[in-house]
């Protein structure tokens with residue numbers, strides 16, 4: 450991994466591909482995590498003499514769309530970085546190149562949304578070459594987009610001999626490696642969420658790295674159904690029943706323990722205010738569905754989390770959006786926080802588990818919370834991400 454730590458950027462114009470694809474409500478940014486996460490890289494490069502050109506995408510625009518303009522985020526970026534940030538209303542071309550060349554050491558310019566050009570997502574080489582003319586060094590810090598072979602995330606890298614991992618990208622990659630390559634044993638993976646179909650390849654490739662897998666959330670019911678249990682109206686993907694049996698057999702052959710919840714909280718409809726009761730997971734009556742893990746499962750989980758030296762958490766253990774069915778997810782958060790305090794390494798990543806961790810205030814209690822959804826999931830599947838490969 451070529452990192453920026455000890456590089457002298459004096460005289461260099463450094464293109465940093467960041468991921469400022471932040472969520473909006475109207476024109477207000479509702480979560481600035483991605484902007485905050487870029488600060489360390491930008492500070493380091495500026496403090497080491499560089500000038501900074503920021504490239505990002507926002508949303509999925511169809512050509513120019515005002516609501517996706519980077520102009521909307523300049524003020525927030527500037528406030529978050531604690532530095533003045535200039536804006537260029539084009540991304541490539543004479544004007545953009547002129548503005549980047551006029552930058553003085555210590556200055557930052559944010560270019561307009563790279564996705565206003567369709568060539569960006571097409572990974573078009575000429576467009577990437579035009580982007581590369583904005584700088585003399587390329588730094589990728591956009592982990593959230595590293596699984597895309599787009600012009601500014603991947604193709605651009607070939608035009609630079611000086612290309613580096615930004616601090617965020619470095620941390621994301623190091624955290625994943627700490628789990629899937631050299632995790633201190635026992636290594637526990639907790640895989641929750643709604644659907645087994647979206648997680649099956651992850652579970653399969655994690656078998657190369659872990660000692661224990663806990664399967665929670667909606668997908669547990671497919672495993673129970675496959676083994677002949679009664680799951681009532683719980684979420685189930687029947688097409689994956691055979692596959693889930695194969696996974697169980699594969700795990701057994703490799704001496705990997707798969708833990709499934711023993712009891713669950715069932716509801717008579719998919720609603721926070723539904724009637725609730727505890728049930729064995731394989732004896733759920735018709736008309737009822739499992740929406741959270743039960744008290745027995747929570748107790749059974751405690752020693753497993755406690756003994757694990759490396760913990761990966763992907764996906765909630767229940768419908769955490771409903772207060773009445775969030776207990777399993779909250780208790781798991783507490784257990785992982787405790788284990789982390791005791792010295793275990795914990796990584797939370799991929800979509801809804803990150804939302805859950807933020808919602809219940811666990812963000813600072815985990816060793817690392819990933820900023821990437823799709824990129825994280827693809828990394829866990831063991832894939833080499835194009836944006837990362839392009840830097841080597």
Ligand code: AMP
Nearest residue numbers: 642643644666667739740764767768801
């Ligand atoms: P995923 O994006 O696959 O990680 O799934 C996250 C979603 O799974 C969340 O919105 C949860 O509400 C949902 N989920 C978790 N457990 C269950 C369950 N037992 N039944 C239905 N949905 C669930």
